[in-house]
Amino acid sequence: MKEEFLLDNQLCFRLYTASRLLTQAYNPLLSAHGLTYPQYLVLLVLWENDAQPVNDIAKRLCLETNTVTPLVQRMEKQGIVTRAKGTNDARQMIVSLTDKGQQLQTALTDVPFAVGGAVACKSLTPETVPALFQTLDDMIAQLKKNLKRDT
Amino acid sequence: MKEEFLLDNQLCFRLYTASRLLTQAYNPLLSAHGLTYPQYLVLLVLWENDAQPVNDIAKRLCLETNTVTPLVQRMEKQGIVTRAKGTNDARQMIVSLTDKGQQLQTALTDVPFAVGGAVACKSLTPETVPALFQTLDDMIAQLKKNLKRDT
DNA sequence: TACTTTTGTATCGCGAACGATATAAATAAC
DNA sequence: GTTATTTATATCGTTCGCGATACAAAAGTA
Numbered sequence: 001m002k003e004e005f006l007l008d009n010q011l012c013f014r015l016y017t018a019s020r021l022l023t024q025a026y027n028p029l030l031s032a033h034g035l036t037y038p039q040y041l042v043l044l045v046l047w048e049n050d051a052q053p054v055n056d057i058a059k060r061l062c063l064e065t066n067t068v069t070p071l072v073q074r075m076e077k078q079g080i081v082t083r084a085k086g087t088n089d090a091r092q093m094i095v096s097l098t099d100k101g102q103q104l105q106t107a108l109t110d111v112p113f114a115v116g117g118a119v120a121c122k123s124l125t126p127e128t129v130p131a132l133f134q135t136l137d138d139m140i141a142q143l144k145k146n147l148k149r150d151t
Numbered sequence: 152m153k154e155e156f157l158l159d160n161q162l163c164f165r166l167y168t169a170s171r172l173l174t175q176a177y178n179p180l181l182s183a184h185g186l187t188y189p190q191y192l193v194l195l196v197l198w199e200n201d202a203q204p205v206n207d208i209a210k211r212l213c214l215e216t217n218t219v220t221p222l223v224q225r226m227e228k229q230g231i232v233t234r235a236k237g238t239n240d241a242r243q244m245i246v247s248l249t250d251k252g253q254q255l256q257t258a259l260t261d262v263p264f265a266v267g268g269a270v271a272c273k274s275l276t277p278e279t280v281p282a283l284f285q286t287l288d289d290m291i292a293q294l295k296k297n298l299k300r301d302t
Numbered sequence: 303t304a305c306t307t308t309t310g311t312a313t314c315g316c317g318a319a320c321g322a323t324a325t326a327a328a329t330a331a332c
Numbered sequence: 333g334t335t336a337t338t339t340a341t342a343t344c345g346t347t348c349g350c351g352a353t354a355c356a357a358a359a360g361t362a
Contacts, residue, residue, distance in 0.1 A: 004263035005256065007195045007211065011280075012173045012188075012266070014287040017213050019166040020319080021294035026163065027320095037163075038348065044158045055310060060158070062168050067349050069312055074347080091310040091357050105156065112155035115163070118297045123289035129162075131279075132286055136165040138274035143172035146269045171349075178350095189318060206340060218319050220342060225317080242327045242340040 025118040029111045033104060039075055040108075042068070046081065046097050047105055053092040062144070069093075080104065176269040180262045184255060190226055191259075193219070197232065197248050198256055204243040213295070220244075231255065 007013055023037045030040050038061075045060050046052065058068040072095050075081045080101040086092030124132075158164055174188045181191050189212075196211050197203065209219040223246050226232045231252040237243030275283075 001199060002256075002260075005195055005198055007192070007199065010195070011270070011284070012170070012177065013192060013195075013212075014284065014291070015166055015170040015173060016188075016192075018287050018291050018294070019163070019170040021213065021291060021298060022163045022166060024298055024320090025294060036347065037167075041158070041164060041167075044156055044161070044164075047156055048152060048158065053310075054312095061164075062172065063348095064350060065311060066313080066351085071348075073312095086310095089310080089358070093311060105153075109153075119162070119290055119293060121289045121293040123286040128282075128286065132283070133162070133165065135274040135279065135283055136169050138272045139270055140165065140169050140172060142270060142272040143169070143176060147172060147175055175350090187317065204340075205342095214318095215320060216341060217321085217343080222318075224342095237340095240328070240340080244341060 022115070022119060025115050026111070029108075029114055033107055034078055035104075038063075038067075038071055039080075040111075042072060042075065042095075043080070043097075043101065043104060043108075046095065046101065051094050051096040053086060053089075053094055055092070057095060062140075075101075173266070173270060176266050177262070180259075180265055184258055185229055186231075186255075189214075189218075189222055190231075191262075193223060193226065193246075194231070194248075194252065194255060194259075197246065197252065202245050202247040204237060204245055206243070208246060213291075226252075 026037050041061055045057050054065050054068050058065045072081055076083050079098055082096050082098055084094050086094050177188050192212055196208050205216050205219050209216045223232055227234050230249055233247050233249055235245050237245050
């Protein structure tokens with residue numbers, strides 16, 4: 001068995017697992033408000049800057065628009081956001097928070113802390129986290145560059 | 152805007168994005184052989200230990216059996232694995248590699264190197280990778296424990 | 303102005319991922 | 333030994349995630 005094929009040597013499997021399990025930690029907290037994790041990410045984006053076209057949301061989340069479109073359509077159905085054609089560019093679909101969408105920020109105040117508690121471990125300290133963020137950001141930037149190249 | 156809600160402060164979003172982009176780096180290499188990334192993970196597990204029940208594969212990959220079952224059914228349809236009822240325990244469904252499944256290991260020899268090249272960045276060095284693995288493993292163990300607690 | 307190309311969304315199809323549920327086989331309890 | 337419980341898979345329904353495709357609006361070009 002070649003070393004490179006050992007599951008325990010795989011970076012991707014670790015990221016994949018950590019991502020899924022951490023998302024699962026969010027789930028009970030979010031589903032209590034009828035939200036999924038990707039929908040929560042859209043809310044984070046809109047709370048920072050309301051009224052954005054689908055394309056900007058997708059770019060910010062590194063997702064394709066054909067993932068974001070049905071996602072915000074479901075959020076619209078729940079009354080969390082509204083969708084309206086852009087006035088400058090009629091192709092754009094501007095996604096905006098409703099009052100309910102705004103208020104969710106207050107309702108979800110405890111979520112970051114609760115999730116923080118669920119991941120808390122000795123490897124995650126105020127000293128190690130910045131390096132971890134740096135590494136992940138570096139990887140993400142590199143992957144974006146290399147994936148774009150093949151297009 | 153509260154700091155905890157800033158997208159750039161989210162560990163989960165980084166993991167989620169890094170995981171998806173890294174999986175995308177695998178995709179062209181795997182789809183050339185008719186494989187998806189989760190199917191590749193199943194192959195990694197079976198290459199280490201052939202002839203395992205669905206449950207063991209799921210546990211190793213931290214997935215639910217209702218994810219693995221249809222996944223291996225698709226692999227069976229492609230002639231990569233066979234499925235057979237266990238002799239000791241008739242409830243178990245033992246998944247085994249076919250010759251084609253075995254040979255894929257040779258055909259995919261270059262995959263780990265190619266993907267390694269796609270992520271290569273200055274934050275990933277022989278000195279930093281062990282710490283990164285340790286952190287991710289630690290997080291995963293912690294999350295498993297906390298998620299199990301709520302069951 | 304007419305024509306081509308690009309851009310922004312949307313639709314479709316398929317493979318995950320997972321909660322909820324169903325079913326048969328194995329185990330435990332009595 | 334019969335009944336109750338647990339265990340191993342499987343099925344169903346919903347939501348991603350993304351490649352492929354469609355289409356209209358905008359931008360570029362002749």
